[in-house]
Amino acid sequence: AQRVTQPEKLLSVFKGAPVELKCNYSYSGSPELFWYVQYSRQRLQLLLRHISRESIKGFTADLNKGETSFHLKKPFAQEEDSAMYYCALPQGAQKLVFGQGTRLTINP
Amino acid sequence: EAQVTQNPRYLITVTGKKLTVTCSQNMNHEYMSWYRQDPGLGLRQIYYSMNVEVTDKGDVPEGYKVSRKEKRNFPLILESPSPNQTSLYFCASSPGGAYYGYTFGSGTRLTVV
Numbered sequence: 244a245q246r247v248t249q250p251e252k253l254l255s256v257f258k259g260a261p262v263e264l265k266c267n268y269s270y271s272g273s274p275e276l277f278w279y280v281q282y283s284r285q286r287l288q289l290l291l292r293h294i295s296r297e298s299i300k301g302f303t304a305d306l307n308k309g310e311t312s313f314h315l316k317k318p319f320a321q322e323e324d325s326a327m328y329y330c331a332l333p334q335g336a337q338k339l340v341f342g343q344g345t346r347l348t349i350n351p
Numbered sequence: 352e353a354q355v356t357q358n359p360r361y362l363i364t365v366t367g368k369k370l371t372v373t374c375s376q377n378m379n380h381e382y383m384s385w386y387r388q389d390p391g392l393g394l395r396q397i398y399y400s401m402n403v404e405v406t407d408k409g410d411v412p413e414g415y416k417v418s419r420k421e422k423r424n425f426p427l428i429l430e431s432p433s434p435n436q437t438s439l440y441f442c443a444s445s446p447g448g449a450y451y452g453y454t455f456g457s458g459t460r461l462t463v464v
Contacts, residue, residue, distance in 0.1 A: 275450050287394075287441065287455040329393065336448030337401065338384070338409060343393040 245270045245334045249342035256320050257350045264315040264345050266304075266330030274332055276313040277339070278304055281327040290315075290328070300324070325349045353378045357442050357456035364432055364463055372427045372459045374442030382445040383425040384409070384453065385417065387438040394441070400425055401448070432463040 246269040256262055268274055278290040291299045293306050293313060304315045313330060327346050331339040355376045364370055376383065384399040386409075396409030400419040414436055416428040425444075429436060439460050443453035 277452055279455075286457045287443075289452050289454070292452055333449035336450060337382070337399045337407065338396050339449045339453060341394040343391065 245274075245332050245340050247330050247332050247340055247342040249328075249330055249345050251345045252343065253346050253348070255348045255350060258322055259319050262315075262317045262320045262324065262347065262349075264328050264330075264347065266313045266315065266342060268311050268313060268330075268332050270311070270332060273308075274306070274313075276304070276306060277331040278302070278313075278315050279329045279331060279341075281329065281344075283326070287329065320349045322349045322351060353454070355442055355444050355454055355456035357440075357459050360457060360459060362459060362461050364461070366433055366463055367431050370429050370432060370461075372429075372440060372442075372461070374425045374427065374456060375423050376425075376442075376444040376454070377423065378444060378446070378454065379422065380444035380446050380454075381422075382448045382453075383419065384443045384445075385415070385425070385427050386441045386443065387411065388441060388458075389438050397427070397440075432461075434463045437461060437463050 248267045276293040279287045280290045281287045302317045327344050329344045330342040334340045358373045385397040386394045388394045395411045398417040400406040442456040445451050445453045
């Protein structure tokens with residue numbers, strides 16, 4: 244079965260510093276991967292998806308099939324980026340498999 | 352506005368008292384799903400539905416029921432809630448399933464005492 248691993252439960256960086264949230268997956272084909280963000284007490288929102296190659300709120304993510312990774316990056320962190328971030332992978336059409344999430348805190 | 356609406360947002364109930372959490376989407380999406388979110392466990396799928404009258408179990412279906420009588424609604428039913436069902440619940444919908452991503456509701460925080 245597909246699996247998503249986010250090795251860091253907590254990540255703290257200073258405002259203006261680069262951010263990288265790690266995501267590794269197990270899947271034998273060409274995966275479709277997502278990053279979701281959950282701000283305090285709010286719903287999960289789609290941040291970006293692999294196939295669209297968009298940059299949302301300054302975040303980007305590149306699929307590395309060799310390393311089976313889909314790390315989320317932002318060159319300069321902002322305080323409003325503090326949130327919970329989840330990486331997700333479809334398992335069939337019926338389910339998204341989520342990693343356990345990384346809580347990102349941006350220090351002023 | 353395109354959205355998934357869940358009610359109630361917060362609910363405290365007692366063990367064994369049947370309850371229903373409603374979910375409605377206005378995007379004409381085929382797929383709907385329920386997840387629960389627990390600290391340290393992330394999000395786990397409870398049930399999903401691929402269309403009207405088509406539902407199936409997710410990873411943690413025990414103690415839950417669902418129905419999909421209309422395309423827009425997908426209620427989650429707890430026939431006899433227990434304290435281990437205390438959790439944050441999210442309903443989600445998708446136009447074509449997981450490969451398209453899901454749009455999530457605002458969540459329902461349930462406490463069973």
